[in-house]
Amino acid sequence: MKTMGAIRILPASKVAETVCGLVIDAVCRLPDDVLFALHAAKDIETGAAHAVLAQIIENEALARAARRPCCQDTGLAVVFIDIGQDVHVDGSLIDAVNLGVAEAYRKAYLRKSVLSAIARENTGDNTPAILHMRMVPGDRVSIHVTPKGFGSENMSRLFMLKPAEGEDGILESITQTARLGAANACPPVILGVGVGGTMEGAAILAKRQLLRACGSKASTPTLRRLEKEALRRVNALGIGPMGFGGRTTALAVLIGEMPTHLAGLPVAVNVQCHCARHAGAVI
Amino acid sequence: MKQIQLPLSARDIAILHAGETVTLYGEAVIARDAAHKRLYAMLQTGADLPFSLSGACIYYAGPCPAAPGEVIGPCGPTTSGRVDAYTPALIEAGLSAMIGKGARAPEVVHAMRGRAVYFAATGGAAILLSSHIVAAEVIAFADLEAEAVRRVTLAGMPVIVAIDAQGNSALWPIA
Incomplete structure (x- = not known):
């Protein structure tokens, strides 16, 4: 022994x-990667979309200084x-x-x-x-x-796709989730996507993606390509910051993949509002 | 920026236009999901409401508890659509202004015609928005805690006219 x-x-x-x-x-603060993405979005938006992003950024500074939410x-x-x-x-x-x-x-x-x-x-x-x-x-x-927060959690969706639906099905699931729910989920949103596994496996994988930094690289070239295309399609919807129209409906689409059953293709899309809070430590 | 006094005047209801940015001053009542369920039930049974809906402005929100020294805790808007089922009855009873975020049901937009304006505040800008609340007190349903009904005084709260009393909307999908 x-x-x-x-x-x-x-x-x-x-x-x-x-x-x-x-x-x-x-x-009481937003992660630097989210703030960076919000600033970049503000720079390309005009009108109400620009005003809303300016308020979100100002609010974060006030919250950080006061150590209040x-x-x-x-x-x-x-x-x-x-x-x-x-x-x-x-x-x-x-x-x-x-x-x-x-x-x-x-x-x-x-x-x-x-x-x-x-x-x-x-x-x-x-x-x-x-x-x-x-x-x-x-x-x-x-x-x-x-x-x-649940304004955004409520807009999340699970799709049990047929394997034949493939990459197009994955992209359409993401875009449909944004089309149906992003306007009410405090956009610009971040979409965490879990592809594969089982019903609950895909959902947890989707939530896990929300721990990744905006702009972080996905683990494979296929996922990086899908993330880029999904973000393009979501932002082409034109929902914009707080639903006032604009180029920035999502700050990022973050996709994770895990093996699944030969008969299925689960896709979970977890919607995160712009107030994308997370913090971690190792003890 | 245009300053608007609550309760809204008939003139303001008539001329406020979707897409305008304004600041709000005066009295509003904070109420969200659970409070709406109760208010609606009271309206159905003809019971006395804890506040008058005539000319009222409801802010859909559920603040954090106030920390020492705060008038009210951080207090941004919540998703308005969750109370859409109750709103036409409240407008019928005199509600003339709403502050929230996100889209409204067609029934709400229809009920608003000539009678009410829907303002959108920026979701997630809770500290910025609560800095424009200068007085707050719980006036009903204290047992609902974060969802209790509060009377608040607004001083320059920045909002955008999301849907006006003519049925115009500044929200996506933009016609």
């Missing part, structure tokens, strides 16, 4: 503390954790994530938007978080928090 390697002990309280800090960091919809906390298999979390990891979320929403005066789905009773502390966990090699824990 092999002897066991060194196991790193990580107190659950450290996870809670990290999640709390990441939530507050995420909601850019958007009042401080979202449902979606937390991605990659946990090294050589780490032992001392205490409940799930409880720690929820404690961190609850503490952030309480102490930073963030909006508590989570309620029971059918009775619509608010849970009072914005928990439970949505937690996506993977076991990975190593002794580190990587945590990404993306508080998700």
